[in-house]
Amino acid sequence: MTHNASRTPVLLPRTGIGIDVHAFAPDSKPQPLWLGGLFWEGEQGLAGHSDGDPVAHAAADALFSACGIGDLGTHFGTDRPEFAGASGVTLLAEAARIVRAAGFEIGNVAVQFVGNRPKFGPRREESQRVLTEAAGAPVSVTATTSDGLGFTGRGEGISAVATALVYPAA
Numbered sequence: 001m002t003h004n005a006s007r008t009p010v011l012l013p014r015t016g017i018g019i020d021v022h023a024f025a026p027d028s029k030p031q032p033l034w035l036g037g038l039f040w041e042g043e044q045g046l047a048g049h050s051d052g053d054p055v056a057h058a059a060a061d062a063l064f065s066a067c068g069i070g071d072l073g074t075h076f077g078t079d080r081p082e083f084a085g086a087s088g089v090t091l092l093a094e095a096a097r098i099v100r101a102a103g104f105e106i107g108n109v110a111v112q113f114v115g116n117r118p119k120f121g122p123r124r125e126e127s128q129r130v131l132t133e134a135a136g137a138p139v140s141v142t143a144t145t146s147d148g149l150g151f152t153g154r155g156e157g158i159s160a161v162a163t164a165l166v167y168p169a170a
Contacts, residue, residue: 014066014104014167016063017061018065020159021157021160022048022157023047023156024155026047031052034053035127036055036123036141037055037088037089037092037130038127049076049084050076050083054113055131055141056087056089057160058160059131062109062162063099063164064095066104067102076094093134096135100136100169103168105166105168106165107137107165107166109162111139111140111161112143113141113144114144114152114161116155121143127141
């Protein structure tokens, strides 16, 4: 919060960024694919402490970043066995609760994931509904490839980047 010349409080929004990366699970230890809060039948899953959902994880990290209250590891790190195998949707809902308890409201979250598969467009609306419900605020998701470049282009994993807008609760 800042003040103008007449000392009337002006509530300023805050932005945050979150990035999450997960490698595909090895064939010797197959995992289900959870992405954007959805289960993707027949797709190779991602390795991770929780369900490995980079979209939900990046969204939660962006919320923490916007509020200046740590990051995904601070709240749900590998040293917290109770979060082993946890759903990304559950983590996002808990992140939203923590953010609100810290005195902030959530304006929105935007996430873009980078990967060759799965084809996201047909399930975009479903994913956005699930994530919006978890966050209690609008969450939009877009997807892209990296034109064959880097680990995502080689099909080794998926990354996601998110931004969040929060503002101090009045």
